[in-house]
Amino acid sequence: MVLDGRLCYGGDYNPEQWPAEVWEQDVELMRRARVTLVTVGVFAWSRLEPAPGRYTFDWLDRVLDLLHAGGIRVALATPTASPPPWFSLAHPDALPVTADGVRLHHGSRDTYCAAAPAYRAAARRITGLLAERYADHPALALWHVHNEYGTTCHCHHAETGFRRWLRDRYRDLDTLNDAWTTSFWSQHHSDWAQVSTPRATQYLPNPSQVLDFRRYWSDQLLAAYVEQRDLLRAATPTVPVTTNYVLGDWVPVDHARWAAEVDLVAIDHYPSDAGPAVEEQIALGADLARGWARHGARHRVRAGDGDLPGTHGSWLLMETAPNPTYTRTPTVPGRMVRHSLAYVARGSRGAMFFQWRASRGGAELFHSALVPHAGPDSRIFREAVELGGLLDRLAEVDAGVVEAPVALAWDAASGWALQQRALPSDRIHHHTEVAVAHRALRRAGYACDPVLPGDPLAGYALLVLPALYLADDDTAAWVRDHVHGGGHVVVGYLSGVADEHARIRLGGYPGAYRDVLGVRVEEFHPLADGEEVPLTGGGTGRFWAETVRLAGAEPVDAYAAGVLAGQPAVTRHRYGDGVAWYVSTRADEDTYRRLLDEAARAAGASPTCPDAPPGVEAVRRRSPEASWLFLLNHTGAAQRVPTAGIDLITGAVVEDAVTLPAGGVAVVRERAGA
Numbered sequence: 176m177v178l179d180g181r182l183c184y185g186g187d188y189n190p191e192q193w194p195a196e197v198w199e200q201d202v203e204l205m206r207r208a209r210v211t212l213v214t215v216g217v218f219a220w221s222r223l224e225p226a227p228g229r230y231t232f233d234w235l236d237r238v239l240d241l242l243h244a245g246g247i248r249v250a251l252a253t254p255t256a257s258p259p260p261w262f263s264l265a266h267p268d269a270l271p272v273t274a275d276g277v278r279l280h281h282g283s284r285d286t287y288c289a290a291a292p293a294y295r296a297a298a299r300r301i302t303g304l305l306a307e308r309y310a311d312h313p314a315l316a317l318w319h320v321h322n323e324y325g326t327t328c329h330c331h332h333a334e335t336g337f338r339r340w341l342r343d344r345y346r347d348l349d350t351l352n353d354a355w356t357t358s359f360w361s362q363h364h365s366d367w368a369q370v371s372t373p374r375a376t377q378y379l380p381n382p383s384q385v386l387d388f389r390r391y392w393s394d395q396l397l398a399a400y401v402e403q404r405d406l407l408r409a410a411t412p413t414v415p416v417t418t419n420y421v422l423g424d425w426v427p428v429d430h431a432r433w434a435a436e437v438d439l440v441a442i443d444h445y446p447s448d449a450g451p452a453v454e455e456q457i458a459l460g461a462d463l464a465r466g467w468a469r470h471g472a473r474h475r476v477r478a479g480d481g482d483l484p485g486t487h488g489s490w491l492l493m494e495t496a497p498n499p500t501y502t503r504t505p506t507v508p509g510r511m512v513r514h515s516l517a518y519v520a521r522g523s524r525g526a527m528f529f530q531w532r533a534s535r536g537g538a539e540l541f542h543s544a545l546v547p548h549a550g551p552d553s554r555i556f557r558e559a560v561e562l563g564g565l566l567d568r569l570a571e572v573d574a575g576v577v578e579a580p581v582a583l584a585w586d587a588a589s590g591w592a593l594q595q596r597a598l599p600s601d602r603i604h605h606h607t608e609v610a611v612a613h614r615a616l617r618r619a620g621y622a623c624d625p626v627l628p629g630d631p632l633a634g635y636a637l638l639v640l641p642a643l644y645l646a647d648d649d650t651a652a653w654v655r656d657h658v659h660g661g662g663h664v665v666v667g668y669l670s671g672v673a674d675e676h677a678r679i680r681l682g683g684y685p686g687a688y689r690d691v692l693g694v695r696v697e698e699f700h701p702l703a704d705g706e707e708v709p710l711t712g713g714g715t716g717r718f719w720a721e722t723v724r725l726a727g728a729e730p731v732d733a734y735a736a737g738v739l740a741g742q743p744a745v746t747r748h749r750y751g752d753g754v755a756w757y758v759s760t761r762a763d764e765d766t767y768r769r770l771l772d773e774a775a776r777a778a779g780a781s782p783t784c785p786d787a788p789p790g791v792e793a794v795r796r797r798s799p800e801a802s803w804l805f806l807l808n809h810t811g812a813a814q815r816v817p818t819a820g821i822d823l824i825t826g827a828v829v830e831d832a833v834t835l836p837a838g839g840v841a842v843v844r845e846r847a848g849a
């Protein structure tokens with residue numbers, strides 16, 4: 176357990192920005208808001224080691240003692256995401272170099288190269304000292320390593336590391352040349368010294384090189400994390416260790432594979448009002464975190480894992496904004512509570528925020544906080560108090576695992592490979608396609624677990640592959656065996672097109688799944704911006720279309736106009752004991768939702784709460800003893816949902832239905848048998 180039976184509630188706390196009198200007020204306010212956990216010290220390196228080898232831990236001692244006296248536990252951070260100015264001046268070779276060859280200077284945060292030996296040594300030193308000093312501190316509940324790993328570099332340390340990583344992966348240059356197709360554009364290497372990081376270059380870079388560079392950085396950053404984690408574990412074998420993931424297409428971190436190395440998956444999540452609805456972004460971010468946690472738990476090798484906090488797919492929302500002002504989106508009173516519970520519904524062990532108290536200066540001075548610039552006499556702080564009270568009442572849900580009948584394939588490398596510039600369309604991204612499928616499933620009422628190629632699929636009625644571009648032979652066999660054995664799968668366009676080196680699988684797309692799907696795609700037809708293709712089923716396709724030849728599959732929907740008129744757009748194929756669907760275009764939302772609903776029902780899945788009205792999100796968590804139905808009313812009107820049990824939010828007995836106020840939430844411990 177992270178907190179002995181309580182949900183995590185609190186946020187980043189930066190006492191180093193405030194005089195000591197404020198610390199006492201902070202603890203008092205935290206108690207008022209029923210805060211249970213705060214993250215301390217994330218960017219405090221220069222206050223802990225103001226000059227090389229001169230340490231000033233006394234203020235941190237005092238802060239931890241005060242928090243402990245107030246009954247508040249601490250996620251103690253290692254401060255390595257922001258080395259002090261003295262470090263950068265002493266070790267200019269540890270400053271990062273961009274793809275353009277520009278060396279960055281101190282002045283922000285994350286200004287280091289994680290492959291530079293001097294940086295790694297300094298990070299180990301300060302981490303070791305923290306571990307030693309606070310190992311026995313009673314406030315310590317969790318170690319928080321670094322902050323949002325994700326920076327890359329092209330300096331000579333990075334380049335040397337890249338070559339070493341490539342030698343481990345490919346062993347010899349011939350194999351590397353082959354994997355990267357260096358016969359194209361005269362890129363053949365005759366010596367390892369010629370192999371470089373993908374620096375700024377004249378025209379299109381080599382996509383396999385770019386893909387491997389991201390994989391290398393994921394591994395390099397993971398090694399930096401593991402080094403710190405091992406020091407912390409050695410000092411405190413029973414205290415869980417985590418690092419907060421940052422999400423985004425730019426991040427060269429394979430979060431799912433990292434999950435085997437953290438004791439608790441923790442994400443920072445900042446949905447914005449730009450793009451898809453905020454609630455959809457929350458649901459997707461939360462589900463991804465849960466999927467990574469499940470994947471990690473299966474691959475973890477540490478003894479005694481059953482006791483670790485993330486073992487059953489639970490995870491932690493480590494940071495979100497109490498108020499979206501920072502992203503320049505409108506403030507909506509009351510939304511913080513509902514949104515926080517939306518994360519808990521999907522498996523978060525609580526809700527943590529960036530940050531506790533708003534800074535009065537510095538780069539993020541207008542970032543929102545639970546204690547805003549206005550102080551505690553404020554709407555935000557009153558909502559923070561309300562949220563603390565609610566989370567206190569919901570602690571029992573922590574025992575429940577989220578129920579999901581659908582598996583949604585996700586793979587970091589496919590995402591990276593689909594970012595290459597030489598694709599026929601720059602509109603198709605793995606992450607976007609995952610989001611589109613997730614939205615359609617959510618609207619149809621199905622919960623889903625993101626899975627990685629190779630993960631066990633027992634218990635899932637349906638598997639969905641949204642633009643899972645790369646497929647090695649094992650991935651192809653994973654899908655084939657699943658369907659042959661009776662599984663149902665929906666494969667989307669641009670899945671299984673390339674191998675693990677981003678080279679095309681020849682003979683017709685999608686090379687990895689042609690036999691299972693009973694189709695052969697002869698040609699791509701990317702659509703122009705704004706262009707739509709009507710489908711015979713009444714819907715439309717956008718962005719992408721294909722010439723699909725049937726090779727055993729039956730057509731389900733077809734293109735109704737244009738060069739593809741009369742040709743299949745969606746197909747279905749019986750393969751072994753299972754069923755494989757193929758979708759060759761971005762169908763409009765209703766069409767895709769109906770299609771996934773039909774495929775899920777045919778596979779034996781049912782929605783979480785078939786009677787929930789539109790706009791009410793329903794998620795169920797279940798333990799061997801009980802089940803909890805979260806009902807989140809995202810609409811502006813009251814909504815009635817049939818269910819029975821006890822609503823933990825109001826304490827009321829629910830006989831046959833609960834009425835949710837506009838924007839309200841119910842968490843019903845369901846009557847046995849639900």
Ligand code: GLA
Nearest residue numbers: 322323443445494529539542
């Ligand atoms: C990230 C960081 C925080 C802060 C917030 C701002 O999540 O971890 O330090 O910069 O973003 O949204």
